[in-house]
Amino acid sequence: MVEQVDLTKSQEGKWVREDKKRGLFKVSRDAFTSQAVFERENERIFNKCWLYLGHSSELENPNDFLTRNVAGHELIFNRDRKGGFNAFFNTCPHRGAMVAREECGNALGFKCFYHGWSFNNNGKYATRSPKGVYPEDFGKEGDSVDLSRVPRLEQYRDFYFINFDADAISLEDYLAGSKEILDIVSCPSSKHLALKAA
Numbered sequence: 001m002v003e004q005v006d007l008t009k010s011q012e013g014k015w016v017r018e019d020k021k022r023g024l025f026k027v028s029r030d031a032f033t034s035q036a037v038f039e040r041e042n043e044r045i046f047n048k049c050w051l052y053l054g055h056s057s058e059l060e061n062p063n064d065f066l067t068r069n070v071a072g073h074e075l076i077f078n079r080d081r082k083g084g085f086n087a088f089f090n091t092c093p094h095r096g097a098m099v100a101r102e103e104c105g106n107a108l109g110f111k112c113f114y115h116g117w118s119f120n121n122n123g124k125y126a127t128r129s130p131k132g133v134y135p136e137d138f139g140k141e142g143d144s145v146d147l148s149r150v151p152r153l154e155q156y157r158d159f160y161f162i163n164f165d166a167d168a169i170s171l172e173d174y175l176a177g178s179k180e181i182l183d184i185v186s187c188p189s190s191k192h193l194a195l196k197a198a
Helices: 035-046 171-186 188-197
Strands: 016-019 024-027 051-055 064-070 073-079 085-089 104-106 109-111 118-120 152-156 159-163
Touching: 051 064, 051 073, 085 152, 085 159, 152 171, 159 171
Parallel strands: none
Antiparallel strands: 016 024, 051 159, 064 073, 064 104, 073 085, 109 118, 152 159
16 A cells, blocks of 8 residues: 655655755655655656657667666567557556567567567567467457557657657647757757857
């Protein structure tokens, strides 16, 4: 059971102590160690904002993949056969086992070690089971047998970001003025100009 904590106060009083006259601003140590604060932070911040997943240069070829833990979620970041970029939860929809167990590689598909469920690298269920193991219409429309996609995957200048909130604002709106920094680091001629100006 999760500890129930009043998130406006620490065990010693307040989470934050601010004394403007003396120029003091202190945060209680409890704020950094409390499981309840951590879970609330994930719920209210990290599950609703854009989080960096990776750069396209990490997946140079079709079928390249890598696994990452982002905000406590195990993910597969990959390029499919056609070169499209994807982000999937690294969890088999059957029994929840981890599907891709290597840190990186090049694969046409992924196979869960638990019961052998297979998935194309576009996330589609691809197991060829002997007749009679599953109903004839198994895996057809409406069944949740494919790998689950992260609700939002967007990129800006080959930097890929994910969001666990399907209703989040667009990545471009979220990045706002920070896009200028990504523009500079992404464009070799801009880097050269910036270095010359300095």
